[in-house]
Amino acid sequence: MQNVFQGRSLLAEKDFTKEELMYFIDFSAHLKDMKKKGIPHRYLEGKNIALLFEKASTRTRSAFTVAAIDLGAHPEYLGKDDIQIGKKESVEDTAKVLGGMFDGIEFRGFKQENVELLAKYSGVPVWNGLTDEWHPTQMIADYLTLKENFGTLENLTLAYVGDGRNNVANSLLVTGAILGVNVRIVSPESLFPDQELIDLAREFGNGSGAEILITADVNEGVKGADALYTDVWVSMGEEDKFAERVNLLKPYQINMKMMKATGKDETILLHCLPAFHDTETEYGKMVKENFGEVEMEVTDEVFRSKHARQFDQAENRMHSIKAIMAATLGNLFIPRV
Numbered sequence: 001m002q003n004v005f006q007g008r009s010l011l012a013e014k015d016f017t018k019e020e021l022m023y024f025i026d027f028s029a030h031l032k033d034m035k036k037k038g039i040p041h042r043y044l045e046g047k048n049i050a051l052l053f054e055k056a057s058t059r060t061r062s063a064f065t066v067a068a069i070d071l072g073a074h075p076e077y078l079g080k081d082d083i084q085i086g087k088k089e090s091v092e093d094t095a096k097v098l099g100g101m102f103d104g105i106e107f108r109g110f111k112q113e114n115v116e117l118l119a120k121y122s123g124v125p126v127w128n129g130l131t132d133e134w135h136p137t138q139m140i141a142d143y144l145t146l147k148e149n150f151g152t153l154e155n156l157t158l159a160y161v162g163d164g165r166n167n168v169a170n171s172l173l174v175t176g177a178i179l180g181v182n183v184r185i186v187s188p189e190s191l192f193p194d195q196e197l198i199d200l201a202r203e204f205g206n207g208s209g210a211e212i213l214i215t216a217d218v219n220e221g222v223k224g225a226d227a228l229y230t231d232v233w234v235s236m237g238e239e240d241k242f243a244e245r246v247n248l249l250k251p252y253q254i255n256m257k258m259m260k261a262t263g264k265d266e267t268i269l270l271h272c273l274p275a276f277h278d279t280e281t282e283y284g285k286m287v288k289e290n291f292g293e294v295e296m297e298v299t300d301e302v303f304r305s306k307h308a309r310q311f312d313q314a315e316n317r318m319h320s321i322k323a324i325m326a327a328t329l330g331n332l333f334i335p336r337v
């Protein structure tokens with residue numbers, strides 16, 4: 001019996017049902033448990049995985065590498081300066097070549113169109129490791145972290161505060177809407193998600209019961225939230241926007257005052273990382289020098305507080321990417337979900 005995941009790509013969350021996304025989340029928890037108990041799970045023995053990166057990465061690259069090896073597969077890192085893609089060879093031709101050699105392909109880059117072309121022409125599962133538009137593998141780890149914390153995703157409310165139109169915000173909004181988690185995007189109006197995306201999320205929300213709120217009002221947005229989520233104010237590829245964003249997003253920094261404004265002591269902090277919570281980075285130092293700010297999207301106090309779950313999230317990237325690769329490539333017995 002062929003399972004419903006076999007051979008499929010994960011390009012964007014909107015292509016998956018609530019049950020399918022829940023399967024990824026629960027399978028990730030199972031694989032995490034197996035890993036902690038030292039039980040082997042080499043479902044991809046002998047397979048070869050290509051890891052294409054146009055943008056930098058710590059977590060996604062490490063997670064795909066370790067997950068592939070734990071599954072018995074061989075991961076091969078192909079950075080932007082290592083291969084011909086884009087410069088001397090089209091994405092279509094590259095897809096055909098890689099598809100003839102590899103059993104699965106991860107792609108991190110700029111254009112969503114390119115990850116779609118890879119899936120169209122390679123003939124093997126392609127996993128989106130982040131584009132300008134979406135960050136779907138991150139979502140399985142994030143909603144797993146929420147479920148681990150609260151035991152369930154039912155009736156939870158996640159408030160994403162900051163740049164409301166980046167890849168992570170887009171993915172959180174649509175994934176939450178599919179899963180039935182209430183999602184609030186709290187950002188200045190000029191950084192609200194595209195209307196098309198809000199409409200899509202509302203449509204999913206009508207089916208799942210998720211309430212969607214897009215607001216510039218911080219108090220309205222965070223009140224009663226079970227999780228406050230933030231991301232960098234300037235995403236990869238937008239590095240010329242620091243001045244504009246630092247000024248615009250300062251009122252949207254997650255600090256203790258905002259944590260308290262949720263009205264709940266048990267609210268957790270989520271962050272996909274990397275985070276600017278101090279001046280220990282080049283950009284952190286540059287922002288301090290130019291704008292006098294020593295913290296950006298989250299204060300160091302909150303980052304190191306009892307609310308913080310961002311390093312659980314980071315670890316969960318590995319378990320969830322393992323689940324995604326095994327389910328789509330491992331010929332597993334998965335009864336209808």
Ligand code: CP
Nearest residue numbers: 057058059060272273
């Ligand atoms: N969260 C995330 O995708 O991190 P990296 O950019 O380090 O992969």
Ligand code: NVA
Nearest residue numbers: 166231235236272273
């Ligand atoms: N929005 C961020 C996410 C990094 C994981 C970026 O695209 O740089």
